[in-house]
Amino acid sequence: MLMKANHYLAEFLARIGVKHVYQLSGGMIAPLLDAVGEHPALRLIDIVHEQSGGFAADTEARLTNVPGVAMGTSGPGALNLATAMATSFYDSVPMIYIGGQVQSYLQVNGKATRQSGLQECPFGAVAAPICKAVFQPGSGKDVPDMLGEAYKTAMSGRPGPVLIDFPFDCQIAETDAESVRDPDPIAPDTPNPETIAACADMLRTAERPILLAGGGVRATGREAVRSLSRDMGLPMVTTISALDAADPTADTSLGLCGVYGTRRGNLALSEADAVLCIGSRLDHGVIGADPAGFTRRRSVFRVDIDEGEAGARHIKAEVAHADAGAFAAALHDSLSEAQFVLPDPWRQRLRALRDEVSDTAERRHGDSIDPNRFLAALGQASSAAGSYCIDAGQHTWHSAQSLRLKPDQRYVSSTGLWAMGCGLPAAIGAALITKRPAVVIAGDAAVQLNIQEAAIVARERLPVKVVILDNSGHGMVRQFQDEFLDSRHHGTEPQPPDLNAVFAAYGFAERTVANDQDVADALDWLWATPEAPAVLRVMISAKDHVSPSVPFGRQLRDMKPAAQEGQVVTQP
Template sequence: MIGAEFIVDSFLAHGLRRLFVYPGGTIAPIFDAALARGVELVTARHEQGAGYCALAAARLLGSVQVAMVTSGPGVTNIVTPVADAWFDSVPLLVISGQVGTGDLRGPRPIRQRGFQEVDAVGLLRPLTKAQFQPHSADELPEVLATALRIAAEGRPGPVLIDLPMNVQRSALSAAVAPSVQPLAPRRAPPAAAVAQLANWLAAAQRPLILAGHGVLLAQAAPALRALAQAGQIPVTQSLPALGAFPTDDALALGFHGHTGNQTAGCALQHADLLLVCGSRLDVRQTGSLSERFAAHARIVRIEADADELEHARVRCDLAIQADVGLTLTALQAALQGRTQAARTAWLARIAGWRAEFPLSWPERGALAPQQVIASANRLTRGEQVVAVSGVGAHQQWAARHFDFDVPQRVWLSSCGHGAMGFDLPVAAGAQLARPAARVLCFVGDGSLQINLQELGLIAERRLPVKIIVLDNHRLGIVSQFQKFNWPSDPTCGDKWNPDFAAIARAYGIAAWCADDVATLDAALAAALAEPGPALVHCLVDPAADVSPMLLAGQALDGMWPYREPG
């Protein structure tokens, strides 16, 4: 058995029957072995497309997925989705082809020895949990099993295997069956810490839960919901965590931080106990005044990653390094039968903030981008939905005006890395991973044009993705930042755009245009009724800004426009 055949057998031993790829010569032996073993190859139109398709499948299936690229430009082109997987904790195995071991540059003081040779290990070391470059086929059994375990274990993330061509084509010296290494057990919380937290929570009159992406990684959404409902504790969520708690629930405050909403910010600043579940509390959540974050609250953090606790931006009164799900389950047991403080006044105060700071939008005659999201939300209510967004102003509007409730209504977006171009390939990967779901791709005119070529993958496979383009002829969120700080928005405002509906039709994708409320509902309804892929090109108000917004020097309860910048 040659190395390429063993690699594919290892994938099959781990339940992987689909690979996301962009071809090239130094990875071709694995394609041949995959074809012979009935493993599906999903060929994107760019290496970013392959990486993002795999990322989407990994997010939705909760298991390691494989992206494969060739050497040289194949490696450099996949860096962005690998970074996305690194920052948002997505289990990804990246297989890169490499020149033969005899052509590797090694320690020589030269730029390159083999054609399309790139130091993939060095390039991706800062963005992966582990990196491997086997130099013989006999190393593959240990490398494959270890890499797949590391990608899934603890905080999930990407792992690289850089495969020299001769290692793929050489025979193993002995017959070896692929192995699956067991994952380390989840870390349970200390009983004393759980008891302390239970005491504090039972006595708190103004408690608040901050749910981070770690809740979803730990599959702890049911435990989170049970805790919040039993104690009538309101919940705010980080941007990547949306849906861990149903966003249309009476206790849900949406998301907080830079582009979150003022009600969540006020609750954070006036709570007397803040329970942070699986969130690193980055600057987009806390704002620049981290010393004033939740200033009146005891802060308790449940976090599996010891490094995040050690290098925290904000103070912490009780740190519990443990699995979020196990800890919330233990906390529920500790609270069982106990009387918790009355929270009627706290919930009434939050209701007052909701009335004072509604997530509404001005009526200026032009089609409001928020209206597009709200209409799509209304028309898909009750359906199983995966909502994908690119990065930009449309990402924030989708997060605010679409309802999420895992696993029925799931949100996928680039949150830690904030990468434009995330949208189309992730939507394609999501539809492949969940063929029965309604996949909606909310995308701005700027983000769409980063990976527009993936319309080819969507059309080729007739994936029934519904692409909703919010075209404001503007790179809106950067334009807004420029106008806050300078007189104009060079390079970001008044952009020329093509007819995106015409481009979709050129790919054989049904498409409609909308430029007002009357045409919007008809176009969305037609697209949703289309059995195959569809695109709706929405010409939205170019003057619409993301509002409210947390700016530098502002506390969470004093966002713009309620408090002017500066």
């Protein structure tokens, strides 16, 4: 018997390893909901807003490298997926977004009218710039090959989202298949041995080599890059997208680099004479606004699966187009065979940076809880956490600078689009797929954008801990206003509701901490029952800008504020 398209889709998703399908119900996806809901290996997760479903599925994909799946009905439902889709696109996350669509025969299709069917909207045209490909079947017979191609597109090369714009009549039509066709396996590109040798030679002959890891290592290269750094003794800095690629227990891990990087990370990268960059586009947020200055005194070797990235910023470098994991593993073997040893003067310099330059010693006032110190304490107290899901705002950079990850913990954030409201939905996806507690770190403004998903946490009884760094406003924009607009805070000081009361209404335990003396007790309270939802509101000062930072147009070593007395800032 030939399979109906909706049942073919459900079985296909199960075959590729999908566990959850996030959705908000609608008429134009009803047949899909029925097929997925009846499938024994799949579970529908009913979400309050489609954007949140996209963020949650995106997080599952980041943590498993299996495509996440989120659905929305025609018109407004599909459009609500757009922000999450753009997040997946810019962060290179493999996703299958499914938008319901009105029947094929009701669509405008070139007619001189704006709309023909109820809730008809050309979402494929809207989504095309923010996904790798848009697929729309013309009949049920198109569906088997279409799904195989969609999976291949999402997973191959530089990963990313695809959209299936699924007309209602095609969902209930027969395919031409009696059983599901397994997709072709996707093998990583094999790196060129000559390229590996050239990179190894650059590192071996350098006096001060360093590894810079970016978000491109996340899909296939996280463990390989970690092993390369740790086993070879190769010092490593990361962009915010790759924080959990570093081994936090290894002496080689130097933390975050970039415009809001740590002082030690930026100094180490600035002083290096050879940089191996794997999976970073090296934009101004990573190397500052002077690419020529960055490459003037050092050799740079770039590894990126996306050929378009290599020539986009006129950075002088050797380039290898390769899979991050395969390249790192091959380079590990080459350096091991060559008995690579880090020069001792460079090792001593890096030890000084690790031991004497602290990312929790940047603050210049002391009238409230220091966010960096608090986040360091949070990391120390949160061994039970499986992941941190970071919303967008100043807290993003405070967290990236000072949160101490354990080796098995993951760091999730919308780093390309930097979408406010991503944190709580991401934690839902993380908790569901890992079965471990997930910690949300959000500001008092960002947490409100998808606060309604607290209902899903309560319904699913998920181990989600929400930490709100409350500085009474939109801190990142307010920092810009303080620096460039004479502290005119127009539009950045809203009056939020009682956030504790809102979360309590959803069944969360709640507490507020407002001084340093109570932080340790508050963190003990947060983890007293690891499996229970809880919110901890941490009162911080509006004066706590992200610090240090690199002024626009300057190089990484030119951080402000200037280093305090006693910090090691010059190369011996």
